[in-house]
Amino acid sequence: MTELEAHKRILCALDTTDTEQACELARALEPHVGGVKLGLEYFGAHGPDGFRKVAKTGMPIFLDLKLHDIPNTVAKAIHALMPLKPSILTIHTAGGPTMMAAAAKAATEAAKNVGCARPIVVGVTILTSLDKTDLEAVGYQNNLSDQVVRLARLAKDSGLDGVVCSPLEIELIKEACGKDFKLVVPGIRPAGSATGDQKRIMTPREAVEKGADYIVIGRPITQAENPAAAARAIAQELGA
Numbered sequence: 001m002t003e004l005e006a007h008k009r010i011l012c013a014l015d016t017t018d019t020e021q022a023c024e025l026a027r028a029l030e031p032h033v034g035g036v037k038l039g040l041e042y043f044g045a046h047g048p049d050g051f052r053k054v055a056k057t058g059m060p061i062f063l064d065l066k067l068h069d070i071p072n073t074v075a076k077a078i079h080a081l082m083p084l085k086p087s088i089l090t091i092h093t094a095g096g097p098t099m100m101a102a103a104a105k106a107a108t109e110a111a112k113n114v115g116c117a118r119p120i121v122v123g124v125t126i127l128t129s130l131d132k133t134d135l136e137a138v139g140y141q142n143n144l145s146d147q148v149v150r151l152a153r154l155a156k157d158s159g160l161d162g163v164v165c166s167p168l169e170i171e172l173i174k175e176a177c178g179k180d181f182k183l184v185v186p187g188i189r190p191a192g193s194a195t196g197d198q199k200r201i202m203t204p205r206e207a208v209e210k211g212a213d214y215i216v217i218g219r220p221i222t223q224a225e226n227p228a229a230a231a232r233a234i235a236q237e238l239g240a
Contacts, residue, residue: 007235008034009208011062013218017045019053025227026057032231035060035087037216051084060087066124068092071102078103082110086119090164093123093151097158104159120182122162123155128187145169149176156181167202170210186216190234205237
């Protein structure tokens with residue numbers, strides 16, 4: 001596995017519905033991060049056209065839609081999204097092994113049809129905004145960490161490239177699924193940053209040292225007085 005440059009591990013979440021702001025941030029951050037994340041908020045407001053406007057900046061895009069439906073629908077959705085050429089796509093592991101296998105197959109087929117690089121397809125395990133109390137409220141009986149590892153193993157067996165997990169499960173998943181299984185890790189907060197709605201968090205350096213392949217950081221960069229400087233500081237912390 002090729003070792004990533006430190007700054008390319010950083011994926012900045014552009015949590016905005018403002019296309020001009022998203023494009024400005026992408027251009028400003030390009031030398032300091034490995035890509036930007038567009039999620040439901042932005043895609044719901046602007047759809048594929050909004051995606052293309054950010055893509056024109058040349059920045060790799062992590063399209064975080066967390067697809068979760070019957071296998072055929074998820075597969076067709078991935079075929080529909082592939083002309084956008086995202087670098088990373090998310091689905092929900094809770095969709096089950098058949099859905100995950102269909103998503104992995106669709107990504108391979110669709111990328112070949114479009115003539116683009118196949119995106120990394122990762123499964124969301126347990127959202128980092130949830131803690132033990134939240135999970136018990138919706139019926140999860142297993143220990144949180146055990147459940148995340150269970151879902152990660154299922155994702156690997158179903159053909160996914162990796163999972164999205166909190167920083168607290170990085171080492172457990174690497175041990176269970178191997179070093180080449182990609183981990184995309186939100187819940188990252190530089191020392192001194194506000195935690196916001198994240199409950200299972202870690203600093204960027206701690207997460208990478210534990211084995212995170214990519215770390216997702218939003219507000220500590222985008223809401224900084226100088227987003228480029230904030231991203232550069234995080235990259236330097238990682239050894240760039």
